[in-house]
Amino acid sequence: MRFATAAVMGAAIAISNPAMAWGPIGHRITGAIAQDNLSGVARAKVEILLGEVDLAEAATWPDEMRSDPAEFWQKTSPAWHYVTVAGDDYAPSDEPGQGDGLSALKRYTAVLRDPKASADDQRTALRFVVHIIGDLHQPLHVGTGTDRGGNAVKVTWFDKPTNLHTIWDSSMIEQRALAYSEYAHWLERSTTPQQVIQWNERNPMVWIHESIAIRKKAYPTDTALSYDYAYQHREDIDSRLKMAGVRIAAYLNWVFETPDAEAKTTKRR
Template identity: 70%
Template sequence: MRRFLMVVLSLALASPAHAWGPEGHRITGAIADANLSGLARAQVHLLLGSEDLAQAATWPDEMKSDPDPFWQKQASPWHYVTVKGDDYVASDAPPEGDAMTALARFTATLRDPSAPIEQRRMALRFIVHIIGDLHQPLHAGAGTDRGGNTVQVTWFGKPTNLHSVWDSALIEQQGLSYSEYAGWLARAITPAQVVAWNQRDPHVWIRESVALRKTIYPTDPALSWSYAYQHRPEIEDRLKRAGVRIAAYLNAVFDTAP
């Protein structure tokens, strides 16, 4: 039994983590929903029906369980970028592309009224997800530790890795549902912040994530209250910015679509 548990634990630590857990992505989608323009809201409804952006935000991660080679190989790198310096360089992307190349391609599809509705629906879901991904600092990794996946830490005594702490542990520690957390964060966003964060250039998002990423590696791998106290305001700031920017991006896409 001891050996079995160790194998399970090692597999869990070795497996790649998602960018934001489901709760984090749903929070960004819910904040985005509240900031859509009337036109963008109508276009989203035409594509998704009763599905809102909080639901759409998790779909690309849920599809990672599909055994089809498209999801297991082709789409796998579309959730992150590698940034070896301070800014994104396209030549660092793998042959399959990355979050930046995928965002550009899906944006073109979403803007194309002649594209099949299933392709436009996939594009919308991926755009919502990718923008959230690019605001998670470890999804703009330096290419040395798989975005913190190989950085072993403990979270209140339980073995995990740094990526998982930022994906979900810091968020789930609050004990809130995604809708409760999104409501808390949305009410704290000021009109001035909405204006200041209205940045639709992904290079801006990535530079912010890289700057934050450089400050979150702990000197002591035993993480608990002190680490949470220091970094929760930062993770909440990234969630709020991501939500506002998803909406700003979609507003711009649909306002300029043919």
């Protein structure tokens, strides 16, 4: 994992953040939707890298590895699960010294598109790309930098103490009492072909801007949260999961197909 090692050695600043964007169910939902929307070429290349592991399983790997005591997992990569946006739009000055979700996405995309990269490096890169795209669609993973993405906002969920970040990561999803495959199937049934075309947006700045808009209305006036809060934000949660799944596929379709197309065009010239 050359990229990971280099990142550890080159990180001048390292911070830990408990944010883990979408819980395992949310990430698996986005991965399952993405798997169903892959092009033939992208599907084949994913299978070459992951074997029998599908994107639903691969999507949770970067969070699962955060139990590893290695410095990379404890100090370097945690910052790659989110971005901090001081204003209404992401600016270059928002990127911290150790990088963030946006810079990590760019670097791992380069690894995926590098024909000289090893299979192990590309396998790691694929898992991170799938995960990070999901993260950037979770509104509280595009935070202001003032409350750790809602982790510092204490609330209760059906009278149990928790924080606002956890509510968005997992609580509202788990409240539906569905397996990830059931939830993904429900969301896919309600996704129209027109929406798939409309959401075919590969620019992370667009995803970030959308998340900011939802984040602004995510903070409750009453910290005792239950059915009312879940009902108010059900459409937000479902739409972000659907969009993330469709866009993971769109992004991978582009990553895996464009290089070959560009090479053929260059040769014809």
